[in-house]
Amino acid sequence: MLFALTTGASYFLEHPPHKKFLSIISFILIFAIGHLFPLDIEDIEEIYIGIPILYLLIFPGSLWPIAVGFAILTAYMHSVGIAEMFDIVEDGLEVIVITTFACVMSFYQQQTKRQMMQFREESYTDYLTGLSNRKKFQEFLYHQVDKTKHIAKAGEGFALINIDLDGFKKINDQLGHQVGDQLLKQVGRRLESFTGKDYSAYRVGGDEFAFIIKSSKNIANKAQSLSESILKQATKPYELTDKKYKISASIGIAIYPQDAFDAESLVVRADLAMYKAKAEGKGRYSFYQQKLTEKTIRYRELEADLKLAAQRDQLSLYYQPKVDIQTGKIFSAEALLRWHHPKYGHVSPFEFIKIAEEDDTILDIGRWVAEQACKDIHHFKAISDIENIAINVSARQLADIDFVDKLKVILAKQKCPPHWIEIEQTESVLMQSTQDNIEVLKQLKEHGFSLSLDDFGTSYSSLSQLGNLPIDILKIDKRFVDHCDTNNKDHMIVRTIIQLAQNLGLRTIAEGVETQPQLEVLKSEGCASYQGYLFSKPLPTDEFEVLLKVQTD
Numbered sequence: 001m002l003f004a005l006t007t008g009a010s011y012f013l014e015h016p017p018h019k020k021f022l023s024i025i026s027f028i029l030i031f032a033i034g035h036l037f038p039l040d041i042e043d044i045e046e047i048y049i050g051i052p053i054l055y056l057l058i059f060p061g062s063l064w065p066i067a068v069g070f071a072i073l074t075a076y077m078h079s080v081g082i083a084e085m086f087d088i089v090e091d092g093l094e095v096i097v098i099t100t101f102a103c104v105m106s107f108y109q110q111q112t113k114r115q116m117m118q119f120r121e122e123s124y125t126d127y128l129t130g131l132s133n134r135k136k137f138q139e140f141l142y143h144q145v146d147k148t149k150h151i152a153k154a155g156e157g158f159a160l161i162n163i164d165l166d167g168f169k170k171i172n173d174q175l176g177h178q179v180g181d182q183l184l185k186q187v188g189r190r191l192e193s194f195t196g197k198d199y200s201a202y203r204v205g206g207d208e209f210a211f212i213i214k215s216s217k218n219i220a221n222k223a224q225s226l227s228e229s230i231l232k233q234a235t236k237p238y239e240l241t242d243k244k245y246k247i248s249a250s251i252g253i254a255i256y257p258q259d260a261f262d263a264e265s266l267v268v269r270a271d272l273a274m275y276k277a278k279a280e281g282k283g284r285y286s287f288y289q290q291k292l293t294e295k296t297i298r299y300r301e302l303e304a305d306l307k308l309a310a311q312r313d314q315l316s317l318y319y320q321p322k323v324d325i326q327t328g329k330i331f332s333a334e335a336l337l338r339w340h341h342p343k344y345g346h347v348s349p350f351e352f353i354k355i356a357e358e359d360d361t362i363l364d365i366g367r368w369v370a371e372q373a374c375k376d377i378h379h380f381k382a383i384s385d386i387e388n389i390a391i392n393v394s395a396r397q398l399a400d401i402d403f404v405d406k407l408k409v410i411l412a413k414q415k416c417p418p419h420w421i422e423i424e425q426t427e428s429v430l431m432q433s434t435q436d437n438i439e440v441l442k443q444l445k446e447h448g449f450s451l452s453l454d455d456f457g458t459s460y461s462s463l464s465q466l467g468n469l470p471i472d473i474l475k476i477d478k479r480f481v482d483h484c485d486t487n488n489k490d491h492m493i494v495r496t497i498i499q500l501a502q503n504l505g506l507r508t509i510a511e512g513v514e515t516q517p518q519l520e521v522l523k524s525e526g527c528a529s530y531q532g533y534l535f536s537k538p539l540p541t542d543e544f545e546v547l548l549k550v551q552t553d
């Protein structure tokens with residue numbers, strides 16, 4: 001009875017709930033056996049050493065055998081009486097000592113095993129999102145490849161879905177890493193809601209996530225519908241610092257064994273598909289295709305080559321004169337970046353600046369531009385009375401907390417006073433900007449830089465915000481200039497912008513002036529200055545210097 005009870009209780013305590021019914025069965029069984037074949041004292045004496053040992057085997061790591069040992073000993077004493085107790089106690093104590101020792105040893109062994117398993121589990125978990133991490137991803141991927149290798153039929157296989165958040169770095173830079181982490185956590189939670197029997201989610205890098213869909217029929221359809229659901233979820237607004245932010249994701253899908261014959265190339269191909277989704281405009285999914293569009297390959301090559309472009313002497317600055325409308329004199333110039341790529345030739349900044357803004361490449365390029373402009377203006381100043389040079393600064397640069405300090409260092413090194421440099425910021429950047437951005441602009445202005453608002457009129461600035469910005473110049477966007485001489489609405493917009501600037505005490509410059517009639521309209525409306533092909537295209541330094549010299553002579 002006692003043995004049955006202890007066994008039952010041990011099993012009950014030692015096993016997970018679904019096995020607990022075994023404890024009841026074991027109790028009944030042992031009780032029945034004990035009842036049918038009752039042992040006398042001699043038999044018990046023969047086997048009692050074995051009982052705790054038996055427990056050790058059945059329940060390794062349990063401390064129950066100690067209790068059993070004591071229980072048996074107590075039962076003995078009870079049944080044989082105090083008189084014979086001392087004989088038995090001696091043997092019993094031996095058993096208990098041996099059992100206790102074995103128990104404690106096996107208890108610690110099990111404990112260590114459990115801890116090892118916990119460590120293993122932790123080493124497979126991403127600390128931030130709680131999703132499985134890259135290590136687990138790789139193991140599972142190899143496992144899936146092994147499993148699918150021999151059984152896949154046509155249309156069957158497993159899918160790898162590669163997810164990259166669009167514009168995550170911008171949020172990280174503008175709002176800080178803590179907010180970035182918060183966003184990743186929220187993304188992780190949303191992705192986790194898709195995990196299940198067939199789908200598993202992983203965080204494989206900074207803002208990169210992945211899904212593996214287990215092998216099945218119609219795998220492409222499954223991957224497609226999962227990607228659609230992920231995109232829907234991922235683009236819902238995220239609540240960060242009490243505000244709502246929207247981001248999108250680009251997804252690449254590759255299927256094994258249809259698209260690749262091993263795990264490594266499957267990863268690369270899902271990546272390529274993801275790049276295709278990015279190159280096609282982001283916020284979408286794309287399947288790997290053997291004949292990847294030239295666009296994707298170009299995007300990847302440009303992305304990689306851009307990091308080395310400055311080092312390889314492939315970058316240069318062209319200068320487009322800024323001209324006073326009344327006097328027709330060049331008083332400044334905009335530095336426009338040019339990249340000569342060995343394979344693709346001239347690559348437009350409209351294309352490569354976007355790529356550079358995807359990561360920190362833009363910071364290096366921005367530094368190069370500032371440095372080069374500082375060097376060049378010394379030459380321009382030597383041959384003319386040009387006031388300053390304007391450089392374009394992108395949102396990511398402005399969000400860099402050391403931006404102002406870095407710029408100061410560059411200027412000091414090149415012996416270039418801040419009023420020689422004007423900084424062009426696009427309107428869209430400033431309008432979506434946080435207080436931090438405005439702070440940076442204030443610092444720049446205090447330091448003596450002049451600031452202009454580029455592409456003005458394209459981002460529906462709120463007028464109240466405009467009044468608060470520490471800017472000096474409004475650049476009227478080319479799209480209004482284009483038809484200001486033929487389209488009355490555009491003419492009125494140009495007039496309104498110029499009046500607005502005058503009321504706010506700002507200077508105006510019109511961009512992209514190509515014809516004399518456009519210039520006449522701008523002049524009659526009181527626009528202060530202009531840039532455009534009518535006067536000159538952006539020029540390499542030597543040609544720009546010729547222009548400056550002609551003007552001085």
Ligand code: C2E
Nearest residue numbers: 336337349350353369392393394512513514532533534538
């Ligand atoms: P943006 O700052 O608005 O520069 C004006 C663009 O219009 C330049 O294109 C210029 O060449 C072009 N343009 C000027 N006048 C005319 C004209 O009369 N007609 C026409 N059709 N176009 C004209 P570009 O040089 O290709 O630069 C494109 C954009 O790339 C720039 O737009 C600017 O946002 C960006 N970018 C250029 N250089 C840099 C740079 O150093 N740093 C950053 N962050 N962005 C840059």
Ligand code: CA
Nearest residue numbers: 334392424454
């Ligand atoms: Ca500009």
Ligand code: CA
Nearest residue numbers: 454455475511
């Ligand atoms: Ca512009």
